[in-house]
Amino acid sequence: MTSIIRPRLLINNQIPSQFIRALEPVFDLDYQDIATPVSQEQILSRIRAQPPDAMLLFGKILIDKELLSIAGDKLKMVATTSVGYDHIDVKECQNRGISIGYAPGVIADVVADLAVTLLLVTSKRINEAMRAVRNGEWGTSSDIGWMCGKPLANSTIGIVGLGHIGLAIARRLQPFSIQRILYCGKHEKQFDSENDKKLFQFVQFEELLRLSDFVIIACALNDETRNMFNRKAFEQMKNDAILVNIARGGIIDQDALYDALKNGQIQAAGLDVTVPEPLPTDHPLLTLDNCIIVPHIGGGDLSVRYQMIQISVDNLLNFFSGKPMVHQVNLDNA
Amino acid sequence: MTSIIRPRLFITFQMSSQFIRSLKRVFDLDYQDIPACLSHEQILSRIRANPPNAILFPATAKIDKEVISAGGDKLKMLAAFSVGYNHIDIKECKKRSISIGYTPGVLTDTTADSAITLLLATSRRIAEAMRTVRNGEWGTSSDMMWMCGKPLINSTIGIVGLGRIGLAIARRLQPFSIQRILYSGTCEKYFDSDNDKKLFKFVQFEELLHESDFVIIACALNEKTTNMFNKKAFEQMKNDAILINIARGGIVDQDALYDALKNGQIRAAGLDVTVPEPLPTDHPLLTLENCTIFPHIGSADEYARHQMAQICVDNLLNFFSGKPMVHQLQIDKL
Numbered sequence: 001m002t003s004i005i006r007p008r009l010l011i012n013n014q015i016p017s018q019f020i021r022a023l024e025p026v027f028d029l030d031y032q033d034i035a036t037p038v039s040q041e042q043i044l045s046r047i048r049a050q051p052p053d054a055m056l057l058f059g060k061i062l063i064d065k066e067l068l069s070i071a072g073d074k075l076k077m078v079a080t081t082s083v084g085y086d087h088i089d090v091k092e093c094q095n096r097g098i099s100i101g102y103a104p105g106v107i108a109d110v111v112a113d114l115a116v117t118l119l120l121v122t123s124k125r126i127n128e129a130m131r132a133v134r135n136g137e138w139g140t141s142s143d144i145g146w147m148c149g150k151p152l153a154n155s156t157i158g159i160v161g162l163g164h165i166g167l168a169i170a171r172r173l174q175p176f177s178i179q180r181i182l183y184c185g186k187h188e189k190q191f192d193s194e195n196d197k198k199l200f201q202f203v204q205f206e207e208l209l210r211l212s213d214f215v216i217i218a219c220a221l222n223d224e225t226r227n228m229f230n231r232k233a234f235e236q237m238k239n240d241a242i243l244v245n246i247a248r249g250g251i252i253d254q255d256a257l258y259d260a261l262k263n264g265q266i267q268a269a270g271l272d273v274t275v276p277e278p279l280p281t282d283h284p285l286l287t288l289d290n291c292i293i294v295p296h297i298g299g300g301d302l303s304v305r306y307q308m309i310q311i312s313v314d315n316l317l318n319f320f321s322g323k324p325m326v327h328q329v330n331l332d333n334a
Numbered sequence: 335m336t337s338i339i340r341p342r343l344f345i346t347f348q349m350s351s352q353f354i355r356s357l358k359r360v361f362d363l364d365y366q367d368i369p370a371c372l373s374h375e376q377i378l379s380r381i382r383a384n385p386p387n388a389i390l391f392p393a394t395a396k397i398d399k400e401v402i403s404a405g406g407d408k409l410k411m412l413a414a415f416s417v418g419y420n421h422i423d424i425k426e427c428k429k430r431s432i433s434i435g436y437t438p439g440v441l442t443d444t445t446a447d448s449a450i451t452l453l454l455a456t457s458r459r460i461a462e463a464m465r466t467v468r469n470g471e472w473g474t475s476s477d478m479m480w481m482c483g484k485p486l487i488n489s490t491i492g493i494v495g496l497g498r499i500g501l502a503i504a505r506r507l508q509p510f511s512i513q514r515i516l517y518s519g520t521c522e523k524y525f526d527s528d529n530d531k532k533l534f535k536f537v538q539f540e541e542l543l544h545e546s547d548f549v550i551i552a553c554a555l556n557e558k559t560t561n562m563f564n565k566k567a568f569e570q571m572k573n574d575a576i577l578i579n580i581a582r583g584g585i586v587d588q589d590a591l592y593d594a595l596k597n598g599q600i601r602a603a604g605l606d607v608t609v610p611e612p613l614p615t616d617h618p619l620l621t622l623e624n625c626t627i628f629p630h631i632g633s634a635d636e637y638a639r640h641q642m643a644q645i646c647v648d649n650l651l652n653f654f655s656g657k658p659m660v661h662q663l664q665i666d667k668l
Contacts, residue, residue: 117454138629139612278473295472
């Protein structure tokens with residue numbers, strides 16, 4: 001009698017039962033139905049104990065050389081439920097013949113909404129404003145300049161990385177009477193409408209830094225973009241510029257950012273992403289009034305989360321039945 | 335020898351020196367260059383001590399019958415540093431033929447920006463999110479639903495009062511993939527484009543409450559709209575609706591709002607305006623996670639405030655040299 005050995009799938013996070021039901025017929029599951037996050041160490045021990053054929057990944061687990069060598073030859077596929085894959089050593093996966101599924105295309109709108117939220121709350125000093133309501137400061141000043149923020153009208157927006165998310169952010173900012181949108185990245189985009197041709201301008205990174213009132217980071221984290229926002233970058237930015245990061249914390253040198261904010265080299269920063277995540281509660285950035293930090297909530301929409309898990313489940317089911325994934329990371333381009 | 339008596343102008347709040355200089359050329363000023371807010375009593379005693387020909391005041395100063403009578407016959411003009419005029423006794427002004435200048439138009443953009451800020455900050459739970467970064471809660475939960483917000487995509491927006499500000503808010507929401515915009519008010523607007531005809535729908539107040547995912551109050555406060563958002567209104571709203579008020583606190587019955595928020599009758603509220611202002615720091619609304627309150631910063635950016643101040647100065651200079659004001663309130667029509 002032939003026994004069919006089902007592939008083993010390690011899932012590192014609690015997921016809605018509908019997805020477990022979809023995976024159970026095909027995979028032997030290494031899954032814990034609890035709401036506490038699992039650490040890198042715990043994942044490594046689970047892999048040692050039961051080497052998986054595939055992994056369904058949430059959050060911050062690093063698919064690095066260490067994990068991959070512990071996983072050994074059995075591991076054939078990694079499905080990350082995110083659109084970013086900077087937490088995966090793509091070269092090492094390529095060397096080992098491991099395929100990577102990911103979940104692009106769904107998250108752009110909700111992340112773009114959060115980018116605009118962060119830009120507005122930062123430029124309007126909402127943290128200070130809400131504090132003034134609670135501590136009685138509201139009403140103590142008749143100065144017409146009290147709690148004034150930086151206006152969007154007539155401003156120059158600079159978007160670093162005009163991909164799906166960057167473009168969705170740009171579209172949301174258009175009705176705010178902005179003057180123009182500069183963007184930088186690997187290549188210039190082709191726009192059809194006359195309006196767009198006038199609105200968007202492809203520039204070098206340095207020019208974007210120099211000319212932008214609002215700088216929004218919307219690019220991927222990779223070897224080229226790591227610590228791109230360093231001391232030199234902050235020196236080139238306008239003193240009253242606002243920086244927004246909804247991409248990855250590693251794109252900013254946080255020590256340089258702290259100094260730039262403290263010394264008034266830029267006006268303020270709004271961050272959805274940091275290094276590490278979560279940020280330690282005693283981190284110097286948390287002492288600054290002109291730094292607003294939210295806990296990586298860019299994708300914070302239930303329906304979007306479900307869609308991204310569905311894509312990952314489909315990626316897994318397809319791969320293990322010899323079909324093409326819905327979305328596979330192209331290892332040659334990555 | 336004819337002595338020219340210069341008109342006397344009482345300024346109740348702190349303004350930038352450039353405007354004071356412009357006014358000093360024409361007026362004898364009753365002005366103190368300090369940020370402290372004047373109480374109603376202080377305003378009355380200053381008027382009695384030095385009856386002015388004109389008063390320049392922000393929306394926080396109540397220009398009621400008592401204040402106007404204290405001015406006696408000398409008082410000819412009121413220069414409001416606001417677009418709202420609910421704080422002015424219009425009847426009394428009509429009786430005494432007092433002219434009123436105000437500042438519409440120049441604060442439209444920035445107030446609409448603030449409305450969007452409030453809507454996004456409320457729906458994405460920014461106050462809670464920022465708190466979890468500071469108190470260490472970030473990273474302790476792997477729950478799919480953690481910090482999920484209410485999405486704008488495919489939603490129905492309901493705008494109560496589609497005036498300048500209401501329309502500017504609508505335009506800013508269009509790129510967020512909303513489904514449609516319902517609006518209520520005194521009269522239907524005429525739209526030229528087919529897109530707009532499909533997007534906007536004029537409805538009765540009750541239908542707007544019944545159908546909207548986001549309800550935005552952008553109308554004036556007057557006898558008809560006082561406490562318009564009462565117990566009955568909250569009963570008619572969707573349970574997951576978000577209410578935003580950037581108009582005037584008096585349009586919302588705050589006790590009814592507290593109950594509605596506490597009992598889950600609506601999902602959340604974002605208020606830039608309250609009764610009173612400032613809100614007492616022990617007010618019950620401040621105990622609710624799902625109530626976000628800003629200290630009336632609708633028009634708080636330097637550019638808008640500067641333009642508002644310039645219009646006030648021009649209104650005053652024009653009136654007292656026999657020229658038409660830049661913006662005069664048509665009180666006969668009210």
